[in-house]
Amino acid sequence: MDFQLSEDQRALVSALQGILADHNELPQSERFSFFWHDADLQAQLEQSGFLDAARDIGPLEAALVTYECAKNVAATDTIGRGLVAPLACPGLVFEGPVALVKEADLGRAIRNLPIAQTLLVECAEDVRVLRLDPGKILPVKSIYGFPYGRLADAPDLSAAEHVPGAAATMRQWWRVGLAAEIAGASAAAIDFTIDYVKQRNVFGRPVGSFQTVQHRLVQRHGHALAGYYLAMRAAWSGNPVDADIAASQTQMGIKELLFDLHQFNGGMGVTTEHQLHFWTYRVRALQAETGGTHAAGLDIAANRWSQTAKPSAASQLSMAGS
C-alpha cells in the first residue's frame, strides 16, 4: 500500500504539469466562451506520448494524465484517446481525440465529438469504432465545458470496425476516466474558489473567514480527494467494481459541488469571464455519463449482492483484504 506517487510517476506528472502550465492561461478570445478546447495542447499531449501511457506504462499512469489534464482550464480529450480506446480496443491504432457514446445515445449531442477523429460506440456486448468525417459533425451549443456535437447522419454501425465483447471493458475504463476527470476538475474548481474567498471581502472580512463557507469547502475538498484515490485505485486494480465505485462516488458529489462553489463565487461565478464555469460545467457534463451515480450504484449492488455472488461478496473489492 503506497498512496504517494513513485519516482517514475512523479517524473511523469511533473513533465506533464510543465506542459499544462504553458496552456493554463485563458486567451482573450475565449473570455466569452462556455468551453475552451486548446488544440495545440491536445496535439502536444499526443506528440509527447502522454496519451500512450496506458499502453506504454500502465492504466494508473494514464489515469494520472487524465486527472492532471482535467485540472487545466483548457478542455482536452484524454479519457477517450488516452484511457478507454487503448484499453478497450488494444489491437487498434488511434490518432487524435476519441469520443465515447452508448448506442442508444447516438442521436444526442456527444461530448468531444467536434474535435474527435474516432467515435467508440458501446453496442450491447461489443464496441464499434467509427472513424469520423469532420464534415459530417454538427457542432451543438451548450453551457457544458466541453465541445459537443451531433452526427449529421445516422451511422452504419455494421460497416464500422468491430471489437467483439469489449463493451464491458469500455464502460469500466470510461468510469475510471470520468472519475479521474471529475476529481481533477473538482480539485481545480475548489482551489480556484479558495483563492477567491480569501481575497473577496464582504461585511468587512474575507468571504472565506465565515464558518459556513469554510465547512462546506472542506466537505467538497474531502469528497474530491477521496474521489481521486478511488479513481487511482480503480486504475491500479483493473477491477470493474472499483471502477463502478469511483464513478458512483465522484458523480454523487456534483450537486453539492456546483451549488457551493457557485454560491461562494457569487455573481462573478455566473459570468463566462470568471473561470469557475470551465471546471464546474465540465463536471456537470459528466454527471450522467455511463448512467450516473445511480446506475453505477446498481452495478455495485448487483456485484456485491446478486444471488450468484460468492458468499463473501466483499472479496470482490480489490482492497477488501479477505
Add this chain to the structure above:
Amino acid sequence: MEFGWEESQLDYRRRVKQAVDELLPEDWDETYVPESYASDLQIEFSREFCAKLAERGLLVPHWPAEYGGTDSPDWNHFILGEEMKAAGEPRGPQYMNVNWIGPSLMKYGTEEQREQHVKGISSGKVIWCQGFSEPNAGTDLAALRTRAERDGDYYVVNGSKIWTSYARKADWCFLLVRTGPGRKDITILLVPMNTPGISVTSFPGLIKDGHLNEVFFTDVRVPVENRVGEEGQAWEIVTYALSFERVGVPRYHTGLDALDLAVEHLKADGRWDDPVIQSRAGMLVAQFEAARMMTYLVVDQRVKGMPPSTDANLSRVVALQAVTDMKDFLAEFVPDCLAGGNHLLEDYYRINIPAGITGGTNEIQLDLVAQRGLGLPKGRS
C-alpha cells in the same frame, strides 16, 4: 502509488481472523453484541479476550518489544482494528489502552508508570476510562472545572466528569484536572477508580448502555507520583495522545458489514428487488470505500513517518458522511431494525448516533482542515 496488501499483511489478517473465530464464544452475536462493547458484560469479557490476544502476540503488535509488542508496522495495528470492529469490538474499552493511553505513557510516563501501566495494558487485563468531558466542558476542554489542589505528596481532586464510557468497570482513570486558573493550567493524573471519594452513576440514553456515566470526585487523594508529565503539560500530552486516535475507528468496515446485514434483511423481507433500494445501497458502498481510501491515506502517512496533517481530520469528515447516510438508509428502508427487527442493525445505528461528536466534534474537524489545511482565514472570535 499502489493499493495492494503485502503477503505478510494478508497473513497477519488471517491470523487475527482465526484468533477471533477461536476466542469468541458461540453466543457472541446473540448475547454479547446486543449489550454493546461498553456494557459490563463485554468489559468483563474483554479481560479474558485481550489476555488471550496478548498471549498470541496480537494485542499490541505495533508496540516495541520491551513493552510486549512485536515492533511490527502500523499497518498491522490498523488491520487488527478493522478486524476487531468487524467482530463487534471484543476488546471492549481496551482498544483505547492500545491506541493512545499506552503510547502516551511510553512517551511521557515515568519509569515506574511505564513499568506498571504500559506492561499492564499489554497484558490485556486492565480497564481504563478517560476523564476528559465535564457537564460544562466537552469540545471546549479548556473550560473544565474539576480541580486538583496540592496537599503535600498528594493532590486532592474535587469535581465531576461526564460521558465517561466504561467508568463503572474501569480500574484506572486517565484524568484531566485543573491545577491553576489559566485556560491551559491543566494536568493529567492517573487515578485508581477504587480510591475513596469516587462514585459513578449511569443514566440511559440513545446509545447503548455503559457509555453514559457521570463520575464524581469528592476529596479524592491521588499521589503526586501518579501525575503524568509536569503540571500544565496536559495539552501537549493530550495532543500527542489524540494524534494516535486521529484516524478514528474504521467506520467503513463496520458500515459495510451492517450494509450487508441490511441487504440480507431486505432480501428476507422480499424488498430487495426495488432498484431504488439497490442503487442507494450501492452508492453507500462507494461512500464507505471513499472513507476507506481517506483512512488508508492517513495510515500510509503515519507508517512513512510523515508529519501529521489535517488529512486525518478530513478522513473523519468523509467517514461521518457515509455513516450518516447509512443511518438514513436504515431508517428509510429497514425501519423495523430500531423496533426489535434486528438487534445487530439496531446496535450499529445506536452506537453511531454520536459519531459526529465523540473524539472531537465534526465542526472542530472542519475548522481544523479549513484553517490549517486549506489556509482559510480565521473568523472573528
